[in-house]
Every structure is written in structure tokens, then in C-alpha cells.
Amino acid sequence: MTRFLLHTGILIAVAAVAAGLVVFLGLFNVSARGGHLPSVSWVLHTTFRNAVELRAPPAETVPDLSDPDLVALGARHYDAACHMCHAGPGEARTATALSMVPAPPPIRDAVSDWEPRHLFWIVKHGVKMSGMPAWPTRSRDDDVWPVVAFLTRVAGMSLAEYEALVAPPDMPDETAGADAASCASCHGADGRGRGNAQVPRLDGLGEAYIAATLAAYRSGARQSGIMRHAASTLDATDDARLAGFYAARRPSPAPTSEPDGDRERIVLGRSLAMGSPARRDVPACNACHGPWPDRRSALFPSLSGQPKPYLLRQLELWRDGERGGTARAHLMHQAARDLDDGELRALAAFYASLDPGTDP
Ligand code: HEC
Ligand code: HEC
Ligand code: HEC
Structure with missing residues (x-):
């Protein structure tokens, strides 16, 4: 038993010295020129696939990705942040991208084996030791889904369609x-x-x-x-x-989003925004956001005519404590904290229905 321990100890010491020599004398060739040995590639890629499958969120958490606005937003972010490595659908990758180890796969191949929940995990977390970057912020998932919405469409998209979308x-x-x-x-x-x-x-x-x-x-x-x-x-x-x-752009006189018939919602939203006597715990939004006789502070944004989905998402972020901003952002944390889902929808519907052209 003691002999066994002694031999094991010697082996570990030799291995540690060998590893030290490789690290400190620069014996391992880090050149990307030769690529990995096939066995190393296999180990890395199989580890990657299994790690993604283990960690991807369950299918129930995937939101509806069919909205063309999500696809267009995702495509435009892709063009700014991902195109340099994966190129457009059917487009040749640059010689520099092809010289990476591993080389970023062409985008249609990159998406072919994965479900949306896997793509979400890859885009959010990136892939260590491959050059595939993580998402630049940590706390929000809703911001990653537009890119996934685009990735679910890219396999069936021609290069001309892609270019028209991102131009x-x-x-x-x-x-x-x-x-x-x-x-x-x-x-x-x-x-x-x-x-x-x-x-x-x-x-x-x-x-x-x-x-x-x-x-x-x-x-x-x-x-x-x-x-x-x-x-x-x-x-x-x-x-x-x-x-x-x-x-300096002139706000357009007409609101972008139609009230789409939810009159009751807009009525509730208006009463909350103007300071509802029934909800004295909710500060009147119009004091800071209008509709204004005059802007109270240069750091108070107008909400009039902002699209409803955008307003709703920001209100959810405020309520969940996830939204930061400028030096005045603390004023909002209090305002959205006690609102329920119906009230957030009502406020978003009300402000979306206002004409941005009427604010000073
Ligand atoms: C790929 C699409 C995209 C590009 C490119 C882009 N934006 Fe944005 N922008 C967005 C989205 C989406 C949001 C909302 C982000 C959020 O949830 O906070 C936003 C938010 C903003 C806001 C905050 C608006 C508000 O009401 O608080 C400003 C200001 C802004 N963008 C300015 C710019 C400027 C200036 C540039 C160019 C340097 C730019 N954006 C490029 C998509 C884009
Ligand atoms: C600096 C280059 C680079 C950038 C920028 C980049 N990627 Fe990647 N990406 C890679 C590399 C390299 C891999 C291969 C990882 C592997 O196989 O181990 C990869 C893998 C992927 C995969 C998985 C493909 C597979 O191997 O199954 C997807 C999906 C993907 N990237 C999407 C994106 C998206 C979306 C963006 C932008 C938000 C992006 N990538 C930005 C280099 C990049
Ligand atoms: C005391 C002033 C104040 C009150 C009251 C207030 N807000 Fe705000 N709100 C702000 C400020 C300041 C910001 C900008 C924060 C930043 O990004 O720096 C903001 C931002 C917002 C945004 C994000 C706008 C954008 O373009 O991204 C929404 C949506 C919003 N408020 C809705 C509301 C609603 C709804 C109410 C009423 C329930 C309300 N606010 C009450 C000060 C206020």
C-alpha cells in the first residue's frame, strides 16, 4: 500500500513538472495554423454539444418568435455583431474568419442542428475557447430572443432577402x-x-x-x-x-400604434397616468412624462407614441428592478414597483395611443 502511494506520488510530481515545463518554456504550440488534432476536435465539439443540451432552458420558456418585428431587429443586430464571423446566409466568410480555429460555421450550418432553446443558450453564454462570444450584458433574456427569432428564419432566407432586411x-x-x-x-x-x-x-x-x-x-x-x-x-x-x-427630428403627428380597440385599457391607463384617487400609492406619471404643458427635466423622456410592446417591456424591467439608466433613473423604481400586469398593460396602451407631435 505504501509502495503504491509512493509510486503514485512520484508519478504526480513528474506530471506536474512536465506540465510546468510546457507552460513556462512555451513548449505547447498555440499556433492556429495547424488546427486541432482530429481527436482533440472531437473531444471539444462533443463537450460543447452535450454542455449546451444539458444547460439550455426548457422548451416552455421559449416565447413566440413568429413576430416579423423580432426577426428584423434580430437580423439588424446580427449584421452589426455576428456577420463579421458567420457571414450572411449563402455568403462567403472572410479569409480571416476561415483562419480561426475552430472556424465559425456558415450561419445556415450553425443553426441547423439546434432548437430555439439551444440557440438561445449559445447566443447568451457563448462558447469558451472557440471565439464564439457571450452576450454583452447578463441580466436580460428578452433582449437575446430577437436574435434567436432571426436564427430560426435564416436557413430559409436568401442573401438578397437578408440584405434587404439589414440595409x-x-x-x-x-x-x-x-x-x-x-x-x-x-x-x-x-x-x-x-x-x-x-x-x-x-x-x-x-x-x-x-x-x-x-x-x-x-x-x-x-x-x-x-x-x-x-x-x-x-x-x-x-x-x-x-x-x-x-x-432635432420632428416627431410625426400621427401615433405609430393604433389603439387596436382596447378602449377600456386606455381609459384605465389614463386614470393611472394622471394620478388615480383609487391608487394613491402610485405616483402620477404625467408629472414627469407628460402629456406635458412643459418638460419638467431634460432627463425625463416623453412616452407619447412609443410602441406598446416597448413600453410594456420597459415597465416590466422597472418593476422587476432590472432597468437602470441615467442619473435620474432612481425616480422610476418607486413608480412601477406596485403595479400589476393589467395596470402595466393599461399604461403602455395609454401612452402608445398618444400623439407624439403634441408634446413640446
Ligand atoms: C440592432 C438595432 C439597433 C441599433 C443598430 C441601434 N439601436 Fe438604439 N435601440 C435599439 C433597441 C432594441 C432599443 C431598446 C433597448 C432597451 O430595451 O433598453 C434601443 C434603445 C435606444 C435608446 C433609448 C431610447 C429610450 O427611449 O430610452 C437610444 C437613445 C438609442 N437606442 C440610440 C441609438 C443610437 C444613437 C444608435 C447608433 C449608435 C443606436 N441606437 C443603434 C435598437 C438599436
Ligand atoms: C469572433 C467570431 C464570432 C462572432 C463575432 C460570433 N461567433 Fe458564433 N461562433 C463562432 C465560432 C468560432 C463558433 C464555433 C464554436 C464551436 O464549434 O466550438 C461559433 C458558433 C456559433 C453557433 C453554434 C454553431 C455550432 O457549432 O453548432 C451559433 C448558433 C452562433 N455561433 C451564432 C452566433 C451569433 C448569433 C452571433 C452574434 C450574436 C455570433 N455567433 C457571433 C465565432 C463567432
Ligand atoms: C418622479 C418622476 C417620474 C415619475 C412620477 C414616473 N417616472 Fe417614468 N421615468 C422617469 C425618469 C427620470 C425616467 C428615465 C430614466 C432613465 O432611463 O434614466 C423614466 C423612464 C420611464 C420609462 C422608460 C422610457 C423609455 O423611453 O425607455 C417608462 C416606460 C416609464 N418611465 C413609465 C412611467 C409610468 C407608467 C409612470 C407612472 C406609473 C412613471 N413612469 C412615473 C421619471 C418618472
Whole structure:
């Protein structure tokens, strides 16, 4: 028994010295040129597949991904953040992407073996030691699903369809700067969000709020992987320039979303927003958000005419304590804390039904 322990101890010591030599003398060749030995590739890939299958969320947690607005938003984020490695559907990958080990698979192959819940896990968590990055923020799942919605469509999409989906609109002039076209691919050149109900309108927002919000996305104080990616290449001067550009857009006179017949909801929403005597614990929203006689603070965003799904999602984030923002964000935490689901829907329906053109 003692001999056995002695031999094992010697073996472990030799192995540790050998491993130390490999690490400290640089004996392991880290060059990506030769690729992995087939056996190493097999071990890595099988570990990856099984790890994803073990950890992916259950199928019941997958939301409805059929909304074309989700697909379009996901495609536009994909074009900004993933295209450089996986290319568009049917498009050749760059020579640099092909020289990675492992090489990022063409996007149609990348999605072929997976269900939406697996794709969600891969996009959210990334794949260690492969170059496949994790989602840039941690706390929100709803922000990842648009990309999954796009991935569920990409196999049946032609390159021309993809390019039409992600192309930015024509910009009115060059004063906004070259990077404004990338913002406009989602927010539109007029800030109205190209009719996509998953994207907030910027045309009714103030300059100071937009600039401070871009900084909050960049620092992670406000969580969104989509916007953190978009804001990460900007600096304070760019924030101010883009904020000036979008704040100068004229809000369109007509609301984007129809009241879609839910009159009762809008009536309840209005009474809550204006300070309902029945809910004295809920601060009147209009004091800070309008509809306004005059804007109370440059950091208070107008909500009028924002799309209903966007407003509802933000209200849920506030209520769950997941939404951060500018230096004034603490004022909102109190406001949404005690609202139930029906009240959040009513408030979103009310503000979505307002005409953004009437706010000063
Ligand atoms: C820097 C390059 C890079 C970027 C950027 C990147 N990926 Fe990947 N991705 C990879 C690599 C490399 C793999 C292969 C991982 C493996 O097989 O171990 C991969 C794997 C995947 C897979 C799984 C495919 C499989 O092997 O079964 C999916 C799905 C995927 N990526 C989607 C995305 C999406 C969506 C984005 C953007 C949010 C993205 N990737 C951004 C490099 C990248
Ligand atoms: C891929 C689509 C996409 C791109 C590109 C994009 N955005 Fe956004 N933007 C969004 C989405 C989605 C949100 C909502 C994020 C959230 O839930 O916080 C958002 C939110 C915002 C907000 C906050 C609005 C509010 O009401 O609080 C501002 C300001 C903004 N974006 C400005 C920009 C600017 C400036 C650029 C270009 C540098 C840009 N965005 C690029 C999709 C995009
Ligand atoms: C004391 C002022 C105040 C009150 C009252 C208030 N809010 Fe806010 N709210 C804010 C501020 C400030 C922000 C912007 C926070 C940030 O991102 O920095 C905000 C943000 C929001 C947003 C996100 C807007 C966007 O474009 O992303 C929504 C939605 C919202 N509030 C809804 C409401 C509703 C509904 C009520 C009433 C129940 C309400 N607020 C009451 C100050 C207030």
C-alpha cells in the first residue's frame, strides 16, 4: 500500500513538472495554423454539444418568435455583431474568419442542428475557447430572443432577402456623421423606428436624455446587449452629436400604434397616468412624462407614441428592478414597483395611443 502511494506520488510530481515545463518554456504550440488534432476536435465539439443540451432552458420558456418585428431587429443586430464571423446566409466568410480555429460555421450550418432553446443558450453564454462570444450584458433574456427569432428564419432566407432586411435607409444629410447610418438601420433616419414595435422612437426624446442614455448603455448602467454593442464604439463627443441629430427630428403627428380597440385599457391607463384617487400609492406619471404643458427635466423622456410592446417591456424591467439608466433613473423604481400586469398593460396602451407631435 505504501509502495503504491509512493509510486503514485512520484508519478504526480513528474506530471506536474512536465506540465510546468510546457507552460513556462512555451513548449505547447498555440499556433492556429495547424488546427486541432482530429481527436482533440472531437473531444471539444462533443463537450460543447452535450454542455449546451444539458444547460439550455426548457422548451416552455421559449416565447413566440413568429413576430416579423423580432426577426428584423434580430437580423439588424446580427449584421452589426455576428456577420463579421458567420457571414450572411449563402455568403462567403472572410479569409480571416476561415483562419480561426475552430472556424465559425456558415450561419445556415450553425443553426441547423439546434432548437430555439439551444440557440438561445449559445447566443447568451457563448462558447469558451472557440471565439464564439457571450452576450454583452447578463441580466436580460428578452433582449437575446430577437436574435434567436432571426436564427430560426435564416436557413430559409436568401442573401438578397437578408440584405434587404439589414440595409440602412437613406440618410437625409451628412451632418449626423457616418456612424448614424448604423443607428438608422434600426431607428430609421427620422428616429421613428421604421415601424418596428420592438424598437423605441427617438424623435420625441430630448438631447440630454439621449446622450446620457447612450453613456448608460455603454457603462452597463442600463442593460441591453443590443444597445451596448451599438454604443460601445462611441465616445462622449459622438453621443452628443447623435443625440443632437435625433433630438432635432420632428416627431410625426400621427401615433405609430393604433389603439387596436382596447378602449377600456386606455381609459384605465389614463386614470393611472394622471394620478388615480383609487391608487394613491402610485405616483402620477404625467408629472414627469407628460402629456406635458412643459418638460419638467431634460432627463425625463416623453412616452407619447412609443410602441406598446416597448413600453410594456420597459415597465416590466422597472418593476422587476432590472432597468437602470441615467442619473435620474432612481425616480422610476418607486413608480412601477406596485403595479400589476393589467395596470402595466393599461399604461403602455395609454401612452402608445398618444400623439407624439403634441408634446413640446
Ligand atoms: C469572433 C467570431 C464570432 C462572432 C463575432 C460570433 N461567433 Fe458564433 N461562433 C463562432 C465560432 C468560432 C463558433 C464555433 C464554436 C464551436 O464549434 O466550438 C461559433 C458558433 C456559433 C453557433 C453554434 C454553431 C455550432 O457549432 O453548432 C451559433 C448558433 C452562433 N455561433 C451564432 C452566433 C451569433 C448569433 C452571433 C452574434 C450574436 C455570433 N455567433 C457571433 C465565432 C463567432
Ligand atoms: C440592432 C438595432 C439597433 C441599433 C443598430 C441601434 N439601436 Fe438604439 N435601440 C435599439 C433597441 C432594441 C432599443 C431598446 C433597448 C432597451 O430595451 O433598453 C434601443 C434603445 C435606444 C435608446 C433609448 C431610447 C429610450 O427611449 O430610452 C437610444 C437613445 C438609442 N437606442 C440610440 C441609438 C443610437 C444613437 C444608435 C447608433 C449608435 C443606436 N441606437 C443603434 C435598437 C438599436
Ligand atoms: C418622479 C418622476 C417620474 C415619475 C412620477 C414616473 N417616472 Fe417614468 N421615468 C422617469 C425618469 C427620470 C425616467 C428615465 C430614466 C432613465 O432611463 O434614466 C423614466 C423612464 C420611464 C420609462 C422608460 C422610457 C423609455 O423611453 O425607455 C417608462 C416606460 C416609464 N418611465 C413609465 C412611467 C409610468 C407608467 C409612470 C407612472 C406609473 C412613471 N413612469 C412615473 C421619471 C418618472
